[in-house]
Amino acid sequence: MGRQKPSKPGTRKYGTKTRYSNDTLQKILEEITTGRIGQREAARKYNIPRQTIVNKLKNKHSCKVGRPTVFTEIEERSFVQHCITVSDMGVPISIFDLRCIVKSYLDTCNRKVSCFADNMPGWEWGKAFLERHHSELSQKFTVNISRKHAAVNEDIISTFFLKYKDEIEGVPAENIFNFDETGFHDIPAKGKLLFRRTYRHPEKIENTSKSCFTVMFCGNAAGEFLPPYLIFKGKQKWTDWIYNAPPGTRMNSSDSGWMEQGVFDDWFETHFLPFALKKEGRRVIIGDNLSSHISIRTLELCEQNNIKFICLPPNATHLLQPLDVAYFSSLKKNWRDVLSQWRKTPEVKKKQCLPKGTFSGLLAKTLQLGEQTASSNLVKGFEKCGLCPVNCDRVLQCLPDYARNESSVMGSVGAEFKKYLETIRQSDLNVKCVKKYKLPIEPGKSVSTEDVRAFYENRELTRNNGRRRQSQIEGGENELRGELEFQQCGTSRPRSGPKTRGGVRARAATLRTLNRSNLPTDASESCILAELDVTRSMTDRMELVNSPIVIAEGNMVVEEELLTDMVNQPSTSEGDFHVNDYVIAVYEGKCYPGKVTAVEVRGNCVTFRISCMVKKGKYWVWPEREDSIWYRKDCILKKIDESCMKHINKRGMVHISDDLLCSSDEDI
The missing domain is CATH 3.30.420.10 (Ribonuclease H-like superfamily/Ribonuclease H)
Incomplete structure (x- = not known):
């Protein structure tokens, strides 16, 4: 005969489970002592062992029905109350979370429980805990609610x-x-359908x-x-x-x-x-x-x-x-x-x-x-x-309760539950959603036209002021770098100012800031720019832009006469390219035809804003949203005549000779 394989261990059995409570047993004993029912009849009617009834009548067992629990009645009652508390606060816990909290509680008390592996209760303890307190606790599927909705309170x-x-x-x-x-x-709609029991991935063929x-x-x-x-x-x-x-x-x-x-x-x-x-x-x-x-x-x-x-x-x-x-x-x-x-x-x-x-x-x-x-x-x-x-x-x-009386509940939570809440609840509900603009609306009150119109006007004014001030600051710093380059080379600055009056004021304010910092005459460009960032914040530079120009002595001198000429000088196109010229520009190694829409001097560099066309099939078209960026002069290959751009149809398609673009590629 072959060797018989050992049988696999089965599920652990804990004997017959008690199906009656201590109160029920006391009522049965009272009926027996008064003679209304006999012991055998009570055991058969209520499914209680007769020996248990005899032992209770003779006071041989004074303990409660069933095996004693690991924790006292007060401790278990505390666990129940805390589980209810955190669920009312919008942060319910699972059985696994409860087991982890109980382990932390035992470790804090320096208490060892032999039936728990490393003081960690098993899933069987959690299941028995729910059965003991089924009238107050139960597991339910949750519905998620966003943090913004949870912030709505009383x-x-x-x-x-x-x-x-x-x-x-x-x-x-x-x-x-x-x-x-x-x-x-x-x-x-989705619904329950019939499948083979061992089917792992139930699917239904239907277009959607x-x-x-x-x-x-x-x-x-x-x-x-x-x-x-x-x-x-x-x-x-x-x-x-x-x-x-x-x-x-x-x-x-x-x-x-x-x-x-x-x-x-x-x-x-x-x-x-x-x-x-x-x-x-x-x-x-x-x-x-x-x-x-x-x-x-x-x-x-x-x-x-x-x-x-x-x-x-x-x-x-x-x-x-x-x-x-x-x-x-x-x-x-x-x-x-x-x-x-x-x-x-x-x-x-x-x-x-x-x-x-x-x-x-x-x-x-x-x-x-x-x-x-x-x-x-x-x-x-x-x-x-x-x-x-x-x-x-x-x-x-x-x-929910957490939206009505959250502050009063927090004080009644135990130490371990409070630690859990501090890491979960506070991080969830203290998240602030930043909105770029918020309409002036009071919930429950009717909205007026004047408030909304004033809001849009103020928003547009704030946008324009921010852009203007940013361009003034950038103009002042670019002019400063240009001035430093000319001074280091030992040449004089040409009398051609920036495009806007704001850039002149920003340049003057920037230089005056450096004059007040008492830098040495041989200071390098990096030292001067570092001093500028340290001594003046963004707000201070904003105020300097709008302040009157003051002439100061030192290594950086701004002549009032020069500033007047720079302000009054008209804006002109510089270089070989002018506004409204058709050119071919290079972007990321590819050639694009376009039109010069603006010319600006940034520091000692001339830049051109070009609105480019896009390729559609074998023709070129102007995009619905203008594709316009700033180019340096060395990124513009050549100027082309408008006659080279032949209009094909009324949809705006333009034909440009491939030879013209190919010759441009060779220049690259």
């Missing part, structure tokens, strides 16, 4: 409703509108694409909807795109396929305004504070027609946007069902993308599928968001 919501209540007073429900756009993706269509929806607190407004990606609009759309639907197009400011102005003026003017009295429109939703044209129309434009707090649309809260979820579910049915038809199986003309028909079926519940869902959405009727407490109840 103060932000209360401040919004404080201003919103004054704006909404006396306005009926049918005059309170909410608008929001949403995207319809070409992704059919990444196309998305934007639709603007709007409705009031009385449950009335405006017809949808479709936004397609493209420059042209075709009638077959909305041939099968719901009645009253309008469409527009944009380069990105998303909502843009011009598209929103068109929606407000041609779609929303005719519907809103049918309502008598004051009207209110509520939406998010997206920059494309706020324009001077729209605000002027609001003021002319007695409409209040109110913006919601940033990142709070999941709490205060009625369409998001109560309508879009069911709408998207119906859309996925309709799209799945459309994808199953034989004539569609070969199509990869969803055509624009077909989308409007599928949208009409989707709206018809949810027509019975759409109105009631919108009304409930306004109620849940506390917008109509106004109820701030309704929204505050939806806030």
Whole structure:
């Protein structure tokens, strides 16, 4: 007989698990002592060993039911409370995290547990811990929320409703509108299907694409909807795109396929305004504070027609946007069902993308599928968001605990849990999102035209001032380097100043700064420039640019007469190339025809700004966005005559002789 293979070890067994609690056992013993039930009958009825009942009656075992736990009741209760605390703060932990915290707690207390390997509880301890406290703790799948949304707290919501209540007073429900756009993706619905049990990668053959269509929806607190407004990606609009759309639907197009400011102005003026003017009295429109939703044209129309434009707090649309809260979820579910049915038809199986003309028909079926519940869902959405009727407490109840009483909770967390929170929670919620520009909008308060117009004017003024000052500083430093080069060579500076008056002032201010620093007469260029960076910050140099010119003595002398000539001298083109000349420039080893648009002196170097053409097939065309950069003189090969550029058609295509470009390549 062959040697028998040893059997593999099976799963560890821990005996019969206790299925009754200590309270249940005490009630059974009370019934037995009063004579209402016998020992054998109790053991059979409650599935408790008869010997256990006998031992309890004779007080042979006074301990609790089951094996004693590693930690005391107070310690386990503390673990439970801390798990609940961190979950309320928005940073829930897993069983593995809990085991690591327990290990850290044991190591801190210098306590060794023999049944834990290296004081690390096993997964079986974690499972038993959850079973012991199943009434308070349970494992659930989480839904991720962004840090910006988590930053919305009780103060932000209360401040919004404080201003919103004054704006909404006396306005009926049918005059309170909410608008929001949403995207319809070409992704059919997913569901559970039947597969072989050992199938590792369940897949379903069905075409899909990444196309998305934007639709603007709007409705009031009385449950009335405006017809949808479709936004397609493209420059042209075709009638077959909305041939099968719901009645009253309008469409527009944009380069990105998303909502843009011009598209929103068109929606407000041609779609929303005719519907809103049918309502008598004051009207209110509520939406998010997206920059494309706020324009001077729209605000002027609001003021002319007695409409209040109110913006919601940033990142709070999941709490205060009625369409998001109560309508879009069911709408998207119906859309996925309709799209799945459309994808199953034989004539569609070969199509990869969803055509624009077909989308409007599928949208009409989707709206018809949810027509019975759409109105009631919108009304409930306004109620849940506390917008109509106004109820701030309704929204505050939806806030998680960490957004209401985070400061008071932090003090009750234990040492190890607090350490965990310091590394996770604080790093998550203290992240600040930097925005380049922020519109002057107060959530809950209507937006005025004057504030937005003043904002754009100030922003443009700030941009222009920043560019002007930067160019003045660069002009001053370039002139300084040129002056140093001429002084080191022992030659006099030619009387040709920079292009702008600001460059002259910056140069004078820069030289005056060096005069005050008392540098030696034989100081090198690097020492002077280093001294300039150390002694004067950017702000100081800005002030010097706008200050009057002062003549100082020292190794750097600025003559007032020279400065006057440099300022009054007109801007002229230098070198062999002038403004409006057609030339061939070299960029990264390749030749491009172009046109000189500006000439500027930077230090002792003449630079030319050239707008270049791009190759399209075998012809050259001017690009839609000007391709213009600065070139040195040695990067320009030659000047060409305009007659060498033969126009081919009305689209702007130009033919340039290959011999002309080839000869240029030889020059390279």
